[in-house]
Amino acid sequence: MSATDDSPGGSSALDATPSAYQEVQRSPEFVSLRRRWRGFIFTMSAVFLGWFLVYVLLSDFAHGVVDTRIGGTNFTVGLVLGLLQFVSTFVIATLYVRFANKNLDDDAEALKRRVEENL
Amino acid sequence: MSTQIGSPALNIGIFALFVVVTLLIVYRVSRASNTASDYYAAGSSFTGPQNGIAISGDYLSAASFLGIAGAIAVNGYDGFLYSIGFLVAWLTALLLVAELLRNVGRFTMGDVLSFRMRQRPVRAAAAVSTLLVSFFYLLAQMAGAGGLISLLLGVKNTPGTPFDGQSLVIAVVGILMVIYVLYGGMRGTTWVQIIKAGLLVVGAAVMTVWVLGLYGFNLSGLLGSAVENTGKQLLDAGNQYGRTLTTKLDFLSLALALVLGTAGLPHILMRFYTVPTAKEARRSVQWAIWIIGIFYLFTLVIGYGAAALLPRGTLTSANVNDAAPLLAFQIGGTLLLGIIAAIAFATILAVVAGLTITAAASFAHDIYANVMKEGNPEPGMEVKVARRTALVVGIVAIVGGILANGQNIAFLVALAFAVAASANLPTLLYSLFWKRFNTTGALFSIYGGLAICILLIIFSPVVSGGPTSIFGEATDFSIFPLQNPGLVSIPLSFLLGIVGTYIGSREPVNEAKFSEMEVRSMTGAGASAAVDH
Numbered sequence: 348m349s350a351t352d353d354s355p356g357g358s359s360a361l362d363a364t365p366s367a368y369q370e371v372q373r374s375p376e377f378v379s380l381r382r383r384w385r386g387f388i389f390t391m392s393a394v395f396l397g398w399f400l401v402y403v404l405l406s407d408f409a410h411g412v413v414d415t416r417i418g419g420t421n422f423t424v425g426l427v428l429g430l431l432q433f434v435s436t437f438v439i440a441t442l443y444v445r446f447a448n449k450n451l452d453d454d455a456e457a458l459k460r461r462v463e464e465n466l
Numbered sequence: 467m468s469t470q471i472g473s474p475a476l477n478i479g480i481f482a483l484f485v486v487v488t489l490l491i492v493y494r495v496s497r498a499s500n501t502a503s504d505y506y507a508a509g510s511s512f513t514g515p516q517n518g519i520a521i522s523g524d525y526l527s528a529a530s531f532l533g534i535a536g537a538i539a540v541n542g543y544d545g546f547l548y549s550i551g552f553l554v555a556w557l558t559a560l561l562l563v564a565e566l567l568r569n570v571g572r573f574t575m576g577d578v579l580s581f582r583m584r585q586r587p588v589r590a591a592a593a594v595s596t597l598l599v600s601f602f603y604l605l606a607q608m609a610g611a612g613g614l615i616s617l618l619l620g621v622k623n624t625p626g627t628p629f630d631g632q633s634l635v636i637a638v639v640g641i642l643m644v645i646y647v648l649y650g651g652m653r654g655t656t657w658v659q660i661i662k663a664g665l666l667v668v669g670a671a672v673m674t675v676w677v678l679g680l681y682g683f684n685l686s687g688l689l690g691s692a693v694e695n696t697g698k699q700l701l702d703a704g705n706q707y708g709r710t711l712t713t714k715l716d717f718l719s720l721a722l723a724l725v726l727g728t729a730g731l732p733h734i735l736m737r738f739y740t741v742p743t744a745k746e747a748r749r750s751v752q753w754a755i756w757i758i759g760i761f762y763l764f765t766l767v768i769g770y771g772a773a774a775l776l777p778r779g780t781l782t783s784a785n786v787n788d789a790a791p792l793l794a795f796q797i798g799g800t801l802l803l804g805i806i807a808a809i810a811f812a813t814i815l816a817v818v819a820g821l822t823i824t825a826a827a828s829f830a831h832d833i834y835a836n837v838m839k840e841g842n843p844e845p846g847m848e849v850k851v852a853r854r855t856a857l858v859v860g861i862v863a864i865v866g867g868i869l870a871n872g873q874n875i876a877f878l879v880a881l882a883f884a885v886a887a888s889a890n891l892p893t894l895l896y897s898l899f900w901k902r903f904n905t906t907g908a909l910f911s912i913y914g915g916l917a918i919c920i921l922l923i924i925f926s927p928v929v930s931g932g933p934t935s936i937f938g939e940a941t942d943f944s945i946f947p948l949q950n951p952g953l954v955s956i957p958l959s960f961l962l963g964i965v966g967t968y969i970g971s972r973e974p975v976n977e978a979k980f981s982e983m984e985v986r987s988m989t990g991a992g993a994s995a996a997v998d999h
Contacts, residue, residue, distance in 0.1 A: 422685075440557065
């Protein structure tokens with residue numbers, strides 16, 4: 348019930364069999380999983396952070412752009428860009444969940460079983 | 467804030483109904499939660515959607531609901547940044563943190579940070595940071611309760627008398643929260659969050675549809691009316707932050723703290739342990755993103771609606787947090803105000819309960835069980851310590867809330883986000899993704915981030931030298947120009963993590979432990995087995 352089994356060096360059982368994790372970590376399947384997974388999350392993180400920064404910098408330093416009214420309405424370019432931040436957040440979240448369900452989960456599950464068999 | 471509107475008896479009645487219903491539920495769901503796993507993480511028995519709703523309940527605090535609606539009503543477009551930052555931030559949590567944290571840790575942020583480091587110093591640092599962030603957040607919620615009370619319950623604060631009606635209500639909120647946490651543990655607290663999130667979203671939806679209906683569902687018409695009614699250019703950028711380069715940098719600083727803070731908030735991180743697997747953690751965030759996003763779209767309408775419909779001059783910088791309840795009264799009269807008021811109280815109560823269990827878990831699990839007892843506490847003692855800690859946190863929250871009553875709420879919340887983004891997020895990301903990161907690096911980024919944040923805040927215009935400062939305009943020791951420290955403290959904390967890692971590089975990298983962490987974080991191996999202890 349305590350977390351002592353999580354402590355480094357705290358549990359001799361894990362120290363005695365470090366190879367179960369290390370073997371899997373070195374396996375081509377794990378390397379491939381890590382590459383696909385990191386490729387996706389790092390790219391998406393760069394995209395959403397960059398796009399958020401663009402929005403903030405425009406709102407901050409380009410009032411001429413964001414205050415522009417669209418058509419004959421009271422909607423401004425800034426408001427639309429802000430609403431697009433909502434849209435992009437929903438889209439990226441959905442894309443990631445789909446990607447992970449489809450391309451990551453089965454491989455991760457197989458690797459997990461491989462580790463737990465050898466623990 | 468001086469005018470009292472609506473019917474206090476009705477407001478109290480609806481709120482009391484919420485309290486009775488949630489207490490009954492807490493009573494029904496709470497088993498003898500005497501194992502740590504049950505008390506801190508509800509036995510990891512919630513589903514992704516349930517946890518997603520509970521996360522929304524935890525995240526949509528009084529600052530989100532009352533604060534953002536008010537910021538938009540008074541500052542228009544600039545207030546919109548809060549909702550965008552608070553929402554986009556969830557992608558950091560979804561992509562980089564949630565699943566890994568779920569797979570590696572069990573109860574606290576310290577579980578993950580200390581996984582491959584020297585246990586005692588890193589756990590102590592993680593707990594210090596958790597307690598500080600939770601404390602600032604807690605104070606903001608309690609202080610918010612005080613302001614709301616004077617408007618809604620007709621209980622006025624007489625200056626100079628600490629034990630008046632408002633203090634009494636703050637104390638009642640504190641005591642209720644302690645009861646939830648003591649008896650309900652994480653399971654009870656989670657159900658309180660779920661009920662509260664449902665009420666909050668439905669309440670905001672009703673107001674949104676109502677306001678839009680008054681304008682024939684013509685959003686453009688509503689926006690135009692907001693400008694016309696207030697005589698302010700609420701659709702243009704820069705009302706609050708546009709005047710000087712300093713305020714523009716402040717806008718940037720706030721944006722950075724918001725977008726990077728969420729994934730470092732301990733009470734949010736802890737919620738990922740209430741689900742059984744990383745996949746469910748992923749579903750939790752997916753649900754939370756949709757609920758939180760839709761809610762913030764509602765606050766946009768509510769904020770501009772308050773600007774368009776409240777008589778000119780009703781809202782000032784002094785009562786900006788009252789925009790949503792005042793609007794409810796304006797459109798729906800006493801009954802709608804009573805409902806929105808009760809929801810706002812429920813919000814404060816639920817968020818405070820979530821913060822308390824986080825602080826209690828961090829103290830009992832990180833400090834007591836792992837630092838003081840070196841990972842071998844007597845059976846059952848850890849949860850006992852957690853319950854006692856919750857009691858202490860409750861008392862601190864009541865006293866702090868009474869003292870902080872009337873303080874600037876946004877400042878306290880922004881401070882919590884800045885500290886979370888500076889001290890917690892860099893340390894989390896480095897330990898998950900950077901193999902060479904070591905104990906010294908972790909201590910540098912946590913303590914360095916904390917120290918920089920707090921120093922910059924102390925010497926900022928928030929504390930002294932400005933018209934809205936804590937010490938007023940007369941006392942001026944502000945040498946740092948920005949209200950929010952994020953722009954400086956976040957990059958510096960990331961840098962400190964690197965510097966510390968190189969300074970401590972004689973400490974060998976624990977290869978085996980790093981392999982274990984990386985494989986566990988991505989596959990969930992070993993995590994399920996550990997839960998059965």
